[in-house]
Amino acid sequence: MTKQHLEESRMNSIRVAVIGTGIIGRTLATRFAEAGHAVTVGTRNPGRDGLDDARHTGARLSSIQEALDSSEAVVWAINGAAMADAIPAYGRDLAGKVVIDATNNIGAPTMNSLALIAEHAPTARAYRAFNSLGWENFKDPCYGEETGDLLYSGPAGPGQTVTEALIAATGLRPIRIGDNDKAKTVDDFVTLWFTLAFEAGYGRNLGFKILTR
Ligand SMILES: NC(=O)c1ccc[n+]([C@@H]2O[C@H](COP(=O)([O-])OP(=O)(O)OC[C@H]3O[C@@H](n4cnc5c(N)ncnc54)[C@H](OP(=O)(O)O)[C@@H]3O)[C@@H](O)[C@H]2O)c1
Known part of the structure; x- marks a missing residue:
């Protein structure tokens, strides 16, 4: 990254909280920080x-409360079942945020926690x-010469810009497949990823790429 690019990315620095110190939380936090965001x-x-x-x-590194207080965007990266307690507990702190x-x-019948977020943080852009x-x-x-895509769902608008900047911070190309009525389709890719990685023998270094003509 050139000095100019670094300065530009700092000017657009997002104050982002990553909740969860597991491998995915640590990985995302590292990538966001490397891109100049305040994590x-x-x-x-x-x-x-x-x-x-x-x-x-x-x-x-801070308490969950401090991380939420200092952020405009929040990435939840905790154990999925723990969201049932965490979102009601911190819903008010998510108001108005991405x-x-x-x-x-x-x-679980639904892999994501968007319904819980909508219930406890109705003004959040999820x-x-x-x-x-x-x-x-x-x-x-990166996979040889190719760079992977990341499929996501959620509302168009300012929250989209923030979400896409965070996805781009990892080096992946953001592909919005629609509003959150398409979240199940995003989640179907989890099932596909697990099937390919562990049953079909492709292993964990496995990405997706959307091709159009
Ligand atoms: N591993 C991957 O490659 C991957 C990729 C994409 C998505 N995910 C998803 O991301 C989430 C995290 O996965 P992971 O593999 O990093 O580790 P994980 O073992 O599922 O989660 C570990 C994190 O969850 C937190 N946690 C557990 N119970 C909690 C509770 N009751 N309240 C608040 N926090 C709680 C722990 O927090 P403390 O620091 O407070 O102990 C720890 O930071 C999972 O939902 C997983 O499905 C994982």
């Missing part, structure tokens, strides 16, 4: 042992993104 990683207990990796993402659900509640690829593909989105 805070939120964890339930910032003082606990075992957070060394989370301290080395280039982001600030809220991106990267969690997968595997085995997106479904960062959930349909394994973390390796956010760390490195």
Whole structure:
């Protein structure tokens, strides 16, 4: 990145909270910070042992509350089943923000938590993104000469710009497939990714590319 590009990206720096210190939270936080965004990683207990990796993402590590307080955009990257408690608890702190659900509640009837977000944070602009690829593909989105795409859903408008800037920060090309009535289609790509990676033998370094003519 040239000095000019770095300065331009800093001017458009997004204050983003990544909630969750697991591998996907750490990977996204690292990529966002590398792109010049102001990243805070939120964890339930910032003082606990075992957070060394989370301290080395280039982001600030804080409580979930502090991370939400300091952000205009929030990426949820916690255990999918834990969203049932987390969203009601923090819904008021999501008001008016861009809220991106990267969690997968595997085995539940609906993999995403968009309904919970709509219920507890009705003024948030919610997106479904960062959930349909394994973390390796956010760390490195290049496959030989090709760069991968990331399918996402959510409303057009200013929240879209923020969501696409965060996707672009990982190096992936954002592909909006529609409003959140298409979230299930995004989630179908999770199923496809798991099937290809683990059953069809392609492994975890597996991305998607949309081709048009
Ligand atoms: N692994 C991947 O490649 C990948 C890719 C895309 C999406 N995802 C999705 O992203 C989410 C995170 O996946 P992961 O593999 O990084 O790790 P994970 O083991 O599913 O989640 C670990 C994180 O969840 C947090 N957590 C667990 N229970 C919580 C609760 N009750 N309240 C608040 N936070 C809680 C932990 O927070 P503390 O720091 O507070 O302990 C930890 O940071 C999952 O929903 C997964 O489906 C994963």
